[in-house]
Amino acid sequence: MTHDRDTALTALSAIERAEQRTTQAIFYGIASIFLILWGLLTAAGYTFGQFWPKHAATVWPLLTAVGFAVTMIQTRRNQGALTRRGKSLGWRIVCAQVALVGFGVLFLIILGPLSGRQINAFWPLAFSLGYVLAGIWVGRFFVLCGIAIAGLTIAGFWWSGPWFSLWMAVVDGGGLILGGLWLRGKGAEP
């Protein structure tokens, strides 16, 4: 069996496309787990903040610690199952989250003190930026998700009155959960 140059180029291009689509499906599968996890934790944190605001400062670091612990366990679990060239994909997601949190903490130290309402708006906006940046590389879903959450956060910040935390529980927590479920349908289980 012999082939010419054009046939070989077509075949290599088909291979590249199949590889890209597989990587994207795996990325979506991994990201969906993280979105659902952080959606649940975020919804819990904001709901707590709405009804027991005095304890919010204690609850958020605990929820964040739980989130990072589960993220690390899940990433370790997925490690061997990922694509060969993308073995570090899960760890890159973890590093991006750590970088965003680090940036946020430094931002708050330098520009603070901010009010509870401002902090409640700041974190989802910081993570929305992360989704938009990630989306530029991996797919427009994340760009849309980031823009939607940022827009709803700003709307709630201005117009939700005393119900801002509850608003954020629904639009941020709920948005991440819905986004995660949608991605789960599109992605492959790693």
Added chain:
Amino acid sequence: MTDGNPIIHQATRLKIMAALNRLGPETALEFTRLKSILETTDGNLGTHLDALEKAGYIAVDKQFEARKPRTRVKATAAGRRAFAEHVAYLREIIDNGV
């Protein structure tokens, strides 16, 4: 120059092997997910999976979960080797400008 692999070279089978080769050695893809990645039909995918399985290039695992059939597919070591050799053959054609 070695000859290409006639089993793998067929367009759908080439894409199946490319997709499965991208995964880790212990990772399998579900039939429905593979179908959507390759943008093909149940019948077409099923036929080509049979051919690859007979050649020993993929392993197909069919199970029932919650009374629903669930088919998972993964590349075997022989399949990964054959795919790598075929890709090398294609690159050789391009490099030599045949």
